[in-house]
Amino acid sequence: MFKKVLVANRGEVAVRIIRVLREMGISSVAIYSSADKQALHTELADEAICIGPAKTLDSYGNPVAVISAALQMDCDAIHPGYGFLSEKSEFVDLCEEVGLTFIGPSSHVINQMGNKQHARETMRAAGVPCTPGSDGLVQTVEEAEQVAEVIGYPLMVKAADGGGGKGMRRVADASELAHKFSAAMMEAQAVYGNKDVYIEKIIAPAKHIEVQLLADTHGNVIHLGERDCSLQRNNQKVIEMAPATFLDASVREALCDAAVTAAKAIGYTNAGTIEFLVDEQQQFYFMEMNTRLQVEHSVTEMITGIDIVREQINIAMGQPLAITQEDVTFNGMAIECRLNAEDPKQSFRPASGYIERLILPSGGMGLRVESGVYPNYSLPPYYDSMIAKIIVHKPSRQETFKTLQRALVEVVVEGLVTNIELLEELAYSEEVLADQYHTKWLEDEFLPAWMMTD
Numbered sequence: 001m002f003k004k005v006l007v008a009n010r011g012e013v014a015v016r017i018i019r020v021l022r023e024m025g026i027s028s029v030a031i032y033s034s035a036d037k038q039a040l041h042t043e044l045a046d047e048a049i050c051i052g053p054a055k056t057l058d059s060y061g062n063p064v065a066v067i068s069a070a071l072q073m074d075c076d077a078i079h080p081g082y083g084f085l086s087e088k089s090e091f092v093d094l095c096e097e098v099g100l101t102f103i104g105p106s107s108h109v110i111n112q113m114g115n116k117q118h119a120r121e122t123m124r125a126a127g128v129p130c131t132p133g134s135d136g137l138v139q140t141v142e143e144a145e146q147v148a149e150v151i152g153y154p155l156m157v158k159a160a161d162g163g164g165g166k167g168m169r170r171v172a173d174a175s176e177l178a179h180k181f182s183a184a185m186m187e188a189q190a191v192y193g194n195k196d197v198y199i200e201k202i203i204a205p206a207k208h209i210e211v212q213l214l215a216d217t218h219g220n221v222i223h224l225g226e227r228d229c230s231l232q233r234n235n236q237k238v239i240e241m242a243p244a245t246f247l248d249a250s251v252r253e254a255l256c257d258a259a260v261t262a263a264k265a266i267g268y269t270n271a272g273t274i275e276f277l278v279d280e281q282q283q284f285y286f287m288e289m290n291t292r293l294q295v296e297h298s299v300t301e302m303i304t305g306i307d308i309v310r311e312q313i314n315i316a317m318g319q320p321l322a323i324t325q326e327d328v329t330f331n332g333m334a335i336e337c338r339l340n341a342e343d344p345k346q347s348f349r350p351a352s353g354y355i356e357r358l359i360l361p362s363g364g365m366g367l368r369v370e371s372g373v374y375p376n377y378s379l380p381p382y383y384d385s386m387i388a389k390i391i392v393h394k395p396s397r398q399e400t401f402k403t404l405q406r407a408l409v410e411v412v413v414e415g416l417v418t419n420i421e422l423l424e425e426l427a428y429s430e431e432v433l434a435d436q437y438h439t440k441w442l443e444d445e446f447l448p449a450w451m452m453t454d
Contacts, residue, residue, distance in 0.1 A: 002026050002077050002317060005103070006070040007045065009081030010060060011372035012389060013293070014041035017079050020309045022046075029073045031066060033059035035380040040372050049073060054382045060084045063091045070100055077101035077316060079309075083384070086292040087114060103316040105270050105291050112266055113289040117160045117198040123286045126265035128258050131277060131285040133200035141178045144199060148177060151201040157181050159188035160196035165235030167191055170202065203277045203285060205438035208232065209244050210275040210290075211259035212300045214311050215268045218320045223256045224300050224308070225330050229275075231426065233348070233443045238419075239426060240296035240336045242303050244278075245397055246435050251282045262289065271297070271312050277439075295338070295389070298368065302334035302393035332366075333400045334393040337408065337423045341385040341416045345451055348419075352381035356415035361407035366393040366400075379416060387413060401433055425450060 004027040007017045014030060018041060021028040030045035035054035042048040049069045052059035059065065061084050070078055078100055080086035089107035096102070104110075113119045117137055120130050134147045137160060148155060148171075157180060159167025167188035169180035181197070189195040212224040228244035229237045247255070259274035273294050275287040297308045306323070315321070341351040358375040361367060371388035373379060379387070390407055394400040408424045429446065431437050437446075 002101070002313070004029060004046075004073065004075045005077045005079055005313070006031065006066070006073060006075040007041070007081065008060070008066050008070075008078050008085055009083070010036055010039060010041055011384060011386060012370045013081040013295075013372075015044060015372050016370055017081060017309055018044050020307065020313065024310065024313065026313070029070070029075055031060070031069050033382070035382055038377065040374055040377075047073060054380065056084070056382065060383075063088065063094055066091075067094055067098060067100065071098060075100065077103055077313075079103040079313070080292065082293050082295060087290075089114065101316050103270070103312055105268055105272065109266055109268055110291045113291050115160050115196075116158060116162060116288055117196070119289055120198070120286065122266060123262055126261055128262050128265075128286045129284060131200045131203060131287065134198045136198070137196050138181075138199050141181050144177055144181045145174070147199045148174065151199070154202040154204065156200045156202050157184040157197050158200060159184065159192060159194070160198060161192040161194045162188065167197070168235065203279050204440060206230075206277040206279050207244065207246065208275065208287075208439050209247070209255065209278050209284070210273045210294070211256050212294075212297065212308070213259055213263050213268065213272045213274065214306075214308070214315070214321060215263050215270065215272070216315045216321045217269050217318055220321045220324075221260050221263045221268070222321065222323065222325045222328060223260050224304050224306060224328060226252065226256060227296055227299055229296065230437060230439050231432070231442050232439060233447065237296065238338060238442065239423070239432075240299055242299040242334050243330060245333065247278070248282060251278075251284070255284050258284070258286075262286070270315050271308050296336050298370065298389060298391045299334035299336045299393075302366075302368065302391060303330050303332055304328055305331070332393055332395040333397050334391060335400050335404050336389055336391045337404065337427075338386055338419075339388045339390060339411065339413075339423065340419050341379055341387055341413075342419050343417045344419050344422045344447075350381070350385040351417045352379045352385070354378045354415050355413065357412060358387075358414075359410060359412035360388055361390060361410040364403065364406075366403060367391070367407055368393070387416075387418065397435075398433075401427060422450070 006029040028045040030048040051065040085091040089110040092107035169184040215221040227242040231239040273290040276284045368391040392403040
C-alpha cells in the first residue's frame, strides 16, 4: 500500500488524481512551477512543493527536479498523468533506480511502443492488422518514392518517435513528396531529437477509434470498450465519445480482441490505449499505442462505472485486477468536450490571462465536469490551454446530445476567449448528431464554412 504519491502533473488531471488518492486514503504531493503557485491542484493536495521556474523543461518536464521532490517529500510512488514525463522511458528508469514506483508501464514497453515504426512491426508479428506502408524506416526521398509507388497516394510521412501531430506530413501526390518528406524529418529532429520517419498509406475517409485497456502484473488483460475520437483538427481531439455507435457488433468484438492481443504480445501492464483507423467497410488498422492515461478516459469510466485512475494505482501496488472481462458491462453513451482557452477563428491561437468570471455546468444526472481552474485565477501561457472537460452520460445517443447541448449553454468564461461557440455548433451539427463524420471532416468540411460565419 502506498503511503504517499507525488502527482507529476498539473491542471485538471492532477486534480483528478489527487481526489482519487484521497478517496483511497493515500497522501498526495503536488508539484508546481513558479507560474502555478496558485493553481487548484496545489490547493487540493495534502502537500505541495515548487520544482522550478515556469518553463516546462525547467519544471514539469525536468525528471531530476521531479524525482528530487518525490524523495524530499518521502513519497513511495509517482503518478505522471498524461503529457510531460508520462511516456519518457528514461524517467521510469530513474524512478526505479531511486526506489520509487512509477504508476504506469515499464520503460521497456514504453520504448517498444514509443517508436511508432517498431510498434507497427511488433503488431504485425502479433497478427494485428496494420495500415499499409513502409516495411521499416525510410531514409531518403528515393526510398520514399519507391514506397509510394507500391502503396499509392495519399500517404503520410510520420516521425518514428512522433505523437500529437508533430513530425507528420500529408502527401497528396508525387509533386509534394520530396518537400514534405524533408519537412517531416526536420521537424522530427527538432521536436524529438530523432529524424527517423516511416510512411503509411492514408486510410480515408476513416474513423479514429481507440480501445481502453487495463493490464495487471499477474498476466490479466481486459478491455473497457472503445471510444470514437474522430472529431479532431490538426490531429488534436476536440470531442470524444464512447461507445463508437457506428460499429457493427462483430467488428467491435474483433477490434477489442485485437487490442487485448496487442497488449499481451508486449507484456503490457497498467492502463493503456490501442488506437485504430476504421474505414468505410469497417476494416480496422493499428495506428499506435498510448502507454499512459488518456485525456478522454472519462467517457469510458462513465459507461463502465470503472475508475481507471484507481485501477492504475492498484495495479502499481501489485494487486491483481478485481474484475474479469465478463464483469465489464457497458451502459448508455458518454461524450466529452474539451473547453479550451483558444480562438478557433484565429487559427486556434491559445489564450491566457485572468479569468474574471467562470460558470461551469452543474446539476442533473449524468453530468461530470473536471477542471483545474477557478474564478479570479490567472491561466498561465506556458502550458496546455484546457479550462475544463465537460462529460455527459445518458442511456441513448439522442439523450446524451440533449444533455450536452444544455450543459454547453451554461458555460460562462469572462476574461479569456474560448472555443465554446465551436463546441456548441458541433453539438447541434446534423452530421455529428447522425454520426456522419470522419477524421478530416471537422478540419476540411466543417471549419472552413464555420469560419465564414459571424
